[in-house]
Amino acid sequence: MLRVAVVGSGPSGCYTAQTLVQRDPGVCVDVLDRLPCPYGLVRYGVAPDHEKIKSLQGSLRAVLEHERVRFLGGVRVGGPGGLPVERLRELYHAVVYCVGAATDRRLGIPGEELPGSWSATDFVAWYSAHPDAADAGFLRGVRSAVVIGVGNVAVDVTRMLVRGAAELRPTDIPQAALDALAASGIAEVHMVGRRGPAQARFTTKELRELGALPGTDVTVDPADLALDPADPTALPAVQRRNLEVLRDWAARPPADTARRIGLRFFLRPVELLADGGRVGAVRFERTAPDGYGGVTGTGRFEDVPAQLVLRSVGYRGVPLDGLPFDAASGTVPNTAGRVVRDGVPCPAEYVAGWIKRGPTGVIGTNRPCAKETVTTLLADAPALLARQLPEDPVTALRAAGAEPVPWAGWQAIERAEAALGARLGRSVVKLADWDALLTAARSA
Ligand code: NAP
Numbered sequence: 286m287l288r289v290a291v292v293g294s295g296p297s298g299c300y301t302a303q304t305l306v307q308r309d310p311g312v313c314v315d316v317l318d319r320l321p322c323p324y325g326l327v328r329y330g331v332a333p334d335h336e337k338i339k340s341l342q343g344s345l346r347a348v349l350e351h352e353r354v355r356f357l358g359g360v361r362v363g364g365p366g367g368l369p370v371e372r373l374r375e376l377y378h379a380v381v382y383c384v385g386a387a388t389d390r391r392l393g394i395p396g397e398e399l400p401g402s403w404s405a406t407d408f409v410a411w412y413s414a415h416p417d418a419a420d421a422g423f424l425r426g427v428r429s430a431v432v433i434g435v436g437n438v439a440v441d442v443t444r445m446l447v448r449g450a451a452e453l454r455p456t457d458i459p460q461a462a463l464d465a466l467a468a469s470g471i472a473e474v475h476m477v478g479r480r481g482p483a484q485a486r487f488t489t490k491e492l493r494e495l496g497a498l499p500g501t502d503v504t505v506d507p508a509d510l511a512l513d514p515a516d517p518t519a520l521p522a523v524q525r526r527n528l529e530v531l532r533d534w535a536a537r538p539p540a541d542t543a544r545r546i547g548l549r550f551f552l553r554p555v556e557l558l559a560d561g562g563r564v565g566a567v568r569f570e571r572t573a574p575d576g577y578g579g580v581t582g583t584g585r586f587e588d589v590p591a592q593l594v595l596r597s598v599g600y601r602g603v604p605l606d607g608l609p610f611d612a613a614s615g616t617v618p619n620t621a622g623r624v625v626r627d628g629v630p631c632p633a634e635y636v637a638g639w640i641k642r643g644p645t646g647v648i649g650t651n652r653p654c655a656k657e658t659v660t661t662l663l664a665d666a667p668a669l670l671a672r673q674l675p676e677d678p679v680t681a682l683r684a685a686g687a688e689p690v691p692w693a694g695w696q697a698i699e700r701a702e703a704a705l706g707a708r709l710g711r712s713v714v715k716l717a718d719w720d721a722l723l724t725a726a727r728s729a
Pocket residue numbers: 391392433434435436437438439441478479480484485486487491553554597598599600644645646647
């Protein structure tokens with residue numbers, strides 16, 4: 286049997302495990318995750334009100350319950366206290382790193398670290414009940430928020446900021462986040478792009494959702510649309526449809542609603558301004574299209590008041606000790622998924638997902654990406670099989686200080702979340718801290 290470790294149980298890890306066992310009956314796979322819970326960004330990134338996308342967990346579950354796949358949660362690979370990459374390599378014929386892009390890109394402007402300025406990923410982690418997320422009082426005293434960036438994460442956090450409790454209560458959002466959002470006095474969210482509407486990265490379905498939120502008006506400045514030189518007929522379909530939606534909104538008279546989302550374009554953030562020791566506004570420079578899809582500064586500035594700033598300018602991969610890393614792209618150098626070290630391919634080490642190709646694409650993009658990596662790995666398999674392995678890697682993991690949470694442990698967490706929901710008069714409610722998760726897991 287070819288024994289493979291997949292590190293990370295998000296979509297890329299699950300699709301990698303699935304393709305491995307489907308393509309070769311002689312492969313068994315351990316899927317390791319540092320959390321006791323599987324599914325990566327499907328559990329800890331997809332917004333709670335996107336229940337259809339979250340239902341994808343059903344098909345990922347089938348992969349992790351396959352007879353030749355084993356889930357081992359609570360196992361950290363690399364980093365302080367984690368299992369060294371070199372040790373993991375000794376326990377398996379091959380290791381596939383599917384560790385995603387764990388941090389956020391920085392703006393690199395003054396004031397970025399002011400209290401009240403957060404990366405969108407911090408906010409997402411909080412409302413998704415990630416056990417490492419802190420309850421940072423994101424919404425306390427906030428009337429106006431600025432979301433910097435116009436990708437799908439920006440749309441998610443903008444929508445979550447104005448969603449009402451009635452719409453969130455049926456979801457699995459943790460109770461503390463639900464209570465905080467329900468009590469929030471937020472009236473305005475400005476979602477701001479540095480380039481024009483035709484260069485926005487969000488997709489049309491996600492954009493349209495903003496216009497369907499109860500009690501919330503969406504405004505678009507017609508001047509921003511007029512400034513965009515793009516010929517709509519020459520644009521790809523998504524951008525063309527985005528512009529149609531934005532034009533409709535720009536043409537509507539403002540509605541008298543409790544909350545408002547303002548979509549702004551051609552504004553480049555240059556500084557976060559303090560007010561009373563925390564963020565009070567964002568200073569933007571007005572930009573103008575350069576005719577090539579980029580923008581140039583105009584030297585004119587505009588301050589947008591905000592007691593909360595969410596920087597939603599993309600994710601970034603994090604280096605793993607013992608693996609090569611390209612800091613510019615935030616990825617592990619590879620050819621068709623095989624890790625390349627100092628220009629030399631390393632059979633036995635592979636990557637898939639965002640750590641392989643960067644943080645772009647939707648969940649489904651991970652399928653062909655995983656397939657490519659598995660094709661590479663299986664081509665190496667005859668040589669990899671020549672190496673003798675120790676008996677069961679779990680014994681070695683325990684000896685190295687890890688205490689793997691098996692699938693039954695995860696199932697116990699699921700039962701605990703259902704029981705918590707029942708106690709609160711809701712459906713399933715996520716457990717949001719390490720203690721609660723591990724206590725539930727160990728009860729199995
Ligand atoms: P993204 O799509 O790359 O968008 C990043 C945004 O940040 C862009 O508008 C970008 O503008 C802007 N930006 C970057 N650097 C900036 C700077 N220094 N100053 C101002 N703006 C800056 O990233 P994302 O929204 O994090 O999404 C990551 C991936 O996950 C995407 O593929 C996305 O589609 C996917 N996702 C999908 C869903 C869904 O399907 N529902 C939900 C969430 C995420 P420029 O274009 O000018 O660089």
